Amino acid sequence: MQKGMHTDTERCLRAVRSKDARFDGWFFTAVLTTGIYCRPSCPVVPPKPENMVFHPSAAACQQAGFRACKRCRPDTSPGSPEWNQRADAVARAMRLIADGTVDREGVPGLAARLGYSTRQVERQLLAELGAGPLALARAQRAQTARLLIETTTLPMAEIAFAAGFSSVRTFNDTVREVFALAPSDLRARAPKRTPGPAPAPGTPAALSLRLPFRAPLTPDNLFGHLAATAVPGVEEWRDGAYRRTLRLPHGHGFVALAPRPDHIACRLVLTDPRDLTVAISRCRRLLDLDADPMAVDARLRTDPVLAPLVDKAPGRRVPRTVDEAEFAVRAVLGQQVSTAAARTHAARLVTAYGEPVDDPDPEGGLTHLFPSPGALADLDPGSLALPRARRATFATLVHALVDGSLRLGAGSDWSEIRAELLALPGLGPWTADVIAMRALGDPDAFLPTDLGIRRAARELGLPSTPAAALTAYAAAWRPWRAYAVQYLWAADSHPINILPR
Template identity: 85%
Template sequence: MHTDTERCVRAVQSKDARFDGWFFTAVTTTRIYCRPSCPVVPPKPENMTFLPSAAACQQAGFRACKRCRPDTSPGSPEWNHRADLVARAMRLIGDGVVDREGVPGLATRLGYSTRQIERQLLSELGAGPLALARAQRAQTARLLIETTPLPMAEIAFAAGFSSIRTFNDTVREVFALSPGELRARLPKKRTGTAAGTHTPGVLNLRLPFRAPLNPANLFGHLAATAVPGVEEWRDGAYRRTLRLPYGHGIAALTPMPDHIACRLGLSDLRDLPVAISRCRRLLDLDADPVAVDDQLRSDPLLAPLVDKAPGRRVPRTVDEDEFAVRAVLGQQVSTAAARTHAARLVLAHGEPLDDPEGGLTHLFPTPGALAAVDPASLAMPRTRRTTLTNLVAELASGTIRLGMESDWAEARARLLALPGFGPWTVDVIAMRALGDPDAFLPTDLGIRYAAKELGLPSTPAALTARAAAWRPWRAYAVQYLWATTDHPVNVLPA
């Protein structure tokens, strides 16, 4: 979008927050870059230039605006609804792969050469993987500076910097302030330095999103399907355990009118950017609800549903392998039965952890742990037991990859080749684990019932034909159709 100068100028002049994260405005006279909705008086059009990423702005010598804080914009929706190389690379960079494994590790995961990845990222985003990862480290550092009383040396290494000098230089270059000056600008209560306001390893953050956001189906679904010990709804928040690269964590996510309140308890602060990335992905916070809803409104039978409760998101996952296992456990059984089966696996094979603030007890078991289980010990029908054991064996061996680097078409094909995997199971995994915004469930009984009530075709073939007009947002249409029932997944818990 940044190449459409006229459209970008209009967005900046109208301070349109819908475009935050889509592009950045770099002001040539001040050498500052902003989000489109920056509250200051817009510069003259001839003094604006538009860049596709914060990293590109930083590489071009611009520093972040202190008023609009462009580094805290929602992420571009492009990276979550595309499956090409650039989108997959951006999802992995957001998940911290470059910091942990370097650019060669990123290339290995994607199956391309480092040169090919760098060339494509530079072409589309104006910055290579190292610059994009550096911009993310700068934002992580700012979060830690402003939300914790940690010493700067600890923040530098927790944010992924290799040295304190690099940390200091990067913060000064990006924010035009030293780390100490960034902290000094905030009231004491914002930095957690007042007595009794900070718990070691616990961070309180605000996760931004593009409005509107309807929390009912999003949090309702997560709460209604929560696996005891791994997930819970407590005090108005969805809480769950997180398996992270350097340790584990617990996230508490609370819907607020203009943000999601996020409380993170981490065993290792180096996992902060990964934890944030996975929470955002779980709640589909980088979606563009206006684009989605406008497309779905083009169908006169869907339009009333969209107008009644706009901004529905697709509830996703923080662990793709976990969700695939749970999808198998949920085949042809009720939501309550699926939770019971999953809870048994967690209790028997999950990794225990302590939760001082609630009732969470375990991390969900890994595919490797489940692959070592004696199938005869699984209390479920023999055919589903076979389906599950085949799945976890493929996941554990890496034959099937469902992570952020996965090729959606390849993953679908490999899942369909497994015994016991039909279109419904594959598409629900594609929708919630892979993140395919166009995944569709025409055979789902709830979808067929809703379609019939609305006057849409109710047979799978006819409904699929009608849904062609909803592409590429059919997964969001599923949320609107599901919402026509009184199932608990559609109700925000009290």
């Protein structure tokens, strides 16, 4: 795939005619005769080619006056994989918009995070996506509103403000314009739900959602990694689901994520419903659900050594994070120690400095939010059961996060942040690259010095030492070396590669 696929009419027509779900989210089909827009896999009979035009985003379709198809629900397509595989300003802007930056800080805040003027950001997004940042954020608000309308019993006025609309009138007008139905009609059409147990008084209700992804998806290493490295009190694997606490802009939340054949079952409990969009975005990033596994695996299969690993379990994803600063702290704690030791160090921090929370599940074991950098700023490094050099690295990292000299987030520039990390005393290439891979989402981050990678390389007959030799060999895997890491790790019998039962 390449950016601007919507401009290749013949490829788009082939995808629509074959109803190929792999292209959902890459582009959208607008039908001139009906005024609706669809995902490529829409089950209805495709219209005549002369009646179709193609757009790069749902927001562009809406800006052009098209409304969402009620049959294929294009607003629920997986996100375009471009925004997670590219490092340019447009991709970073899209990641920030998904994380709610425009709703919280406006377009000036978005531009400031990117280091551009508002006019430059608007021009770049309009040129590539057919819509500016406000329109893209509006489309996202409409999708959030639809989720709340269909999956909760919240009053419409509460949904309007939870979804980020400035008024109930704007909410009503947007829903009618985007979905050609009034909010009450959307709720009436939603599948009837079997009511679950009533929450305790004062406890927020749970939202049950289906997170789509592009097939194939092998969940073993994805959920196995999260479960094996889970920090007690913050994360747990229970009843077939990965559960964790979430620190969010307006409050906190709890999520349970469970793999299903055609979706990820997501159960969210939020103290403030305004955080729904951000929570969903972060869960999708955590599980790498917007990846394009066909493109990744096609490149890795060109290596005869990796091909059997890919064929055995195609569609491996990179386990990522819901909180970049949290992961960076945990990466330093995990330097040169076992998985069990890293969990122990992190659990001690959580007990001493984490924010206590009440698990909405009476049988659950989630007790804390992971401590924020601010909460760790006054920590005495001498209290950490770590070597002196690593205690110094920990303190330096925390203070850089607190004073803003190191800003980790959805819109981070991968190359710049990697250079800033390497400039911190005691923070070497392995730590910088694992942060780039799992916290920042760089799909090409590589770990040539990792013991598991070197062991797998040796067993597969690849150059394992020096690191430069393996790095040179792995150049053929670019730009997907982070995914090659997952396949190499999976060649081992470590618990991170096994889906818990």
